[in-house]
Amino acid sequence: MRHKDFFFWGTLACAATVVAFITLPLVQMLSAPSFEALSDAILDKDVLNSIVLSLSAASLAALISFILGTPLAYLLSRREFRGKRLVEGIIDLPIIIPHPVVGIAILSVTGRNHWFGQFLTDFGIRIMGSVTGIVTVMVFVAIPFYIKAAKEGFDAISPRLENVSRSLGASMFSTFFRITFPLAWRSMLAGIIMACARAISEFGAIVIVAYHPMIAPVMIYERFESYGLKYSQPVAVWLIAICLILFLLLRILTTRQKKNV
Amino acid sequence: MITLENLHIELGEFNLHNIDLHIEENDFFMLMGPSGAGKTVLLEAIAGLVTPQQGRIKVAGKDITALPPEQRGISIVYQDYALFPHLNVADNIRYGLHFHRRDKQVGELRLRELLELFDLQQLEKRYPGTLSGGEQQRVAMARAMIINPQVLLLDEPLSALDPRLREEFRLILKQLQQNTTATILMVTHDFAEALALGGRGAVIHQGRVEQVGTMEDLFQRPQSTLVADFVGMKNLFAVRLQNETADLGPLHIQLGRHFDESRGYIAIRPEDIVLSTTQLQSSMRNSFRGAISQIISQGFYYEVHIAVGETNFCALVTKGALLEMELAEGKEIYLFFKSTAIHIF
Incomplete structure (x- = not known):
C-alpha cells in the first residue's frame, strides 16, 4: 500500500472534526430526552400547536416565495438589464442582515407610525403578534433561498429551447409551461424545500414581531428560559426531526436530478 | 419573399x-x-x-x-x-x-x-x-x-x-x-x-x-x-467526373465513390494532404509527385505549395515536420490524400 502523507491525514482530521462538530451536539440532544418526555411533549397541546403553526406558516411562506419569486428568478436568469447586480444584491440582503434587525425593520414599516402600517391597519391587517406577521417575516428570510435555487434551474436551460418553442407557434406562456417548467421543476421544488426549512428555523426576527402565537423555536426558547434545558429538549427533538426529514427530501431530489443529467 | x-x-x-x-x-x-x-x-x-x-x-x-x-x-x-x-x-x-x-x-x-x-x-x-x-x-x-x-x-x-x-x-x-x-x-x-x-x-x-x-x-x-x-478556399479545382475518378487535366484523382454528374468541383482541405519525401505504402488512394513552389509561415503551421504539373496543391505542415523532411522551395516531394478527404460539388 502506498504511504499516505501528511496532507492526506491532515485533510482527514479536519473533515472528521467538522463532521463530529456538527453531529455530536445534535445526536446528544436527540438522545437526551426519554421516550416518555418525547411523547409527553407531543401530547402537550401547546407544543403540538406551535409545531403545526411553524410548519404551516413555513409552508405558506414557501408557497408565497414560489409564486412571487419564480418570475423574478426567471427574469434574473434570462435578461440583462441595468441595475441587475443591484437587484441581486438586494435579494441577498435578508441572508446577511442579523435576524433581530429583520424583525425590527419589518415592524418599523408596519407600525402605526408609518404610512404603510397605517395603510395595512385600514385594511384590518395586523403584523405585530399575528400569524400574518410570522408569515411575513418567514417570506422575508426565505425568499432569497428560493430565488437562488430557481434561478440556477433556469440558468441550466438553454434559451434556444424557448426560442425554438416560440418559433413553432407557442406563446411565452405556453413555452414556460410546456418547456421551461418541466425542465426546471426539480430546482424549483428544491428551492421550495430550502425556503421552507429556512422559514421553520427562523427565530430572531419572529420573536420580535410575534412572540405570540408561538412558533416552535419561540416555544423552545421559552421553555428553556422558564424551566431549563430538560424541558426545552423534547420540543427541539421534534422540530429537528421534522427539519431532517425536509432536508433528506432535498438530498434525494437533488441526487436524482444529477442522475438524470 | x-x-x-x-x-x-x-x-x-x-x-x-x-x-x-x-x-x-x-x-x-x-x-x-x-x-x-x-x-x-x-x-x-x-x-x-x-x-x-x-x-x-x-x-x-x-x-x-x-x-x-x-x-x-x-x-x-x-x-x-x-x-x-x-x-x-x-x-x-x-x-x-x-x-x-x-x-x-x-x-x-x-x-x-x-x-x-x-x-x-x-x-x-x-x-x-x-x-x-x-x-x-x-x-x-x-x-x-x-x-x-x-x-x-x-x-x-x-x-x-x-x-x-x-x-x-x-x-x-x-x-x-x-x-x-x-x-x-x-x-x-x-x-x-x-x-x-x-x-x-x-x-x-x-x-x-x-x-x-x-x-x-x-x-x-x-x-x-x-x-x-x-x-478563396485552397485546393478547389474544376474537374471532369468519370465513374469513380475526377480528371484534372492529366491527373486522375480517385474518389472512391460513384458520381452521376459529369462536371463539378472538388476541394481538399490543406490539412488533409500528407507530405512525404519518399513514396509511401499507404491506404491513401491518391498519390502524386511534385515540386515545392513556395513555403509560407502561418504561425504554428507552414503552408506548403506544391506544383504537380499545371496544378498547384496546398498542404499544411507543422514546423517539426518541415524541419524533419528538410522541405525547401524547389524540392521534389510526394503528396497523398484519402479519397474520403475529397469534397465534391
Whole structure:
C-alpha cells in the first residue's frame, strides 16, 4: 500500500472534526430526552400547536416565495438589464442582515407610525403578534433561498429551447409551461424545500414581531428560559426531526436530478 | 419573399449595420461569413427572437418587424439542434402541432410523413439524450418542418456532422427543398458547403453585407478582398467526373465513390494532404509527385505549395515536420490524400 502523507491525514482530521462538530451536539440532544418526555411533549397541546403553526406558516411562506419569486428568478436568469447586480444584491440582503434587525425593520414599516402600517391597519391587517406577521417575516428570510435555487434551474436551460418553442407557434406562456417548467421543476421544488426549512428555523426576527402565537423555536426558547434545558429538549427533538426529514427530501431530489443529467 | 431593409441590430458583442437583402421565394439562400460575423443574430432577428434597433423585415410583402415569433411561421434549426430533452422524438416533432389548429389526423399524417422523410421511424420513442448528432439533427429538421413554415432558417447545419453524414444530409436538404414551398435561409462559415447547396448567397463580414449574388458570382467575381479571401478556399479545382475518378487535366484523382454528374468541383482541405519525401505504402488512394513552389509561415503551421504539373496543391505542415523532411522551395516531394478527404460539388 502506498504511504499516505501528511496532507492526506491532515485533510482527514479536519473533515472528521467538522463532521463530529456538527453531529455530536445534535445526536446528544436527540438522545437526551426519554421516550416518555418525547411523547409527553407531543401530547402537550401547546407544543403540538406551535409545531403545526411553524410548519404551516413555513409552508405558506414557501408557497408565497414560489409564486412571487419564480418570475423574478426567471427574469434574473434570462435578461440583462441595468441595475441587475443591484437587484441581486438586494435579494441577498435578508441572508446577511442579523435576524433581530429583520424583525425590527419589518415592524418599523408596519407600525402605526408609518404610512404603510397605517395603510395595512385600514385594511384590518395586523403584523405585530399575528400569524400574518410570522408569515411575513418567514417570506422575508426565505425568499432569497428560493430565488437562488430557481434561478440556477433556469440558468441550466438553454434559451434556444424557448426560442425554438416560440418559433413553432407557442406563446411565452405556453413555452414556460410546456418547456421551461418541466425542465426546471426539480430546482424549483428544491428551492421550495430550502425556503421552507429556512422559514421553520427562523427565530430572531419572529420573536420580535410575534412572540405570540408561538412558533416552535419561540416555544423552545421559552421553555428553556422558564424551566431549563430538560424541558426545552423534547420540543427541539421534534422540530429537528421534522427539519431532517425536509432536508433528506432535498438530498434525494437533488441526487436524482444529477442522475438524470 | 424575404426583404430586409436597413436593419440595425446591436446585441452585446454582435453588431449588424445597414443590412439590405432580398431573398426570392423558394430560394435556398446562403448567409456566409467567418465565425462571429453576426450570422446567427441575423437569423434570430428574422425569426423575431431578437429585436432590431432599426429597419424593417418583410416576408411575402408583409411587414413582420413587430410581430412576435409565434405569429411569423418561421422555423429555426440551431447548430446544437436544441431538442426538448424531456420529450421523445415523436413528441418533439409533434410540438408545433399544439399551436396550429388543424385536424388531428392531418397532423398525425404529417408526422408520419416527416418520420419517413427523415428516416426516424425506428427512433420515435427515444429521447434526445440517447441520439447521435446526425439523428438529433434530423429530428430538429422534422420538428421545424411540421408547421409547414414559410421560411426555414438553418444555423450551420453541417458543421457539427462528420464528413460522411454531411454528404447524406446534403442529399436530404436537396430532397427537402424539392418537397417544400419554404424559402430556406442557411448560415454557414464554410464556402464549400455553400457552393454545394445554394443558389444565391451573401457574404457577411463584421456586421455588414459585403456582397450578394449567385455562388458562381461570389466565387468567380469577388468584389472585395474580404470576399475573395473568404471564398478563396485552397485546393478547389474544376474537374471532369468519370465513374469513380475526377480528371484534372492529366491527373486522375480517385474518389472512391460513384458520381452521376459529369462536371463539378472538388476541394481538399490543406490539412488533409500528407507530405512525404519518399513514396509511401499507404491506404491513401491518391498519390502524386511534385515540386515545392513556395513555403509560407502561418504561425504554428507552414503552408506548403506544391506544383504537380499545371496544378498547384496546398498542404499544411507543422514546423517539426518541415524541419524533419528538410522541405525547401524547389524540392521534389510526394503528396497523398484519402479519397474520403475529397469534397465534391
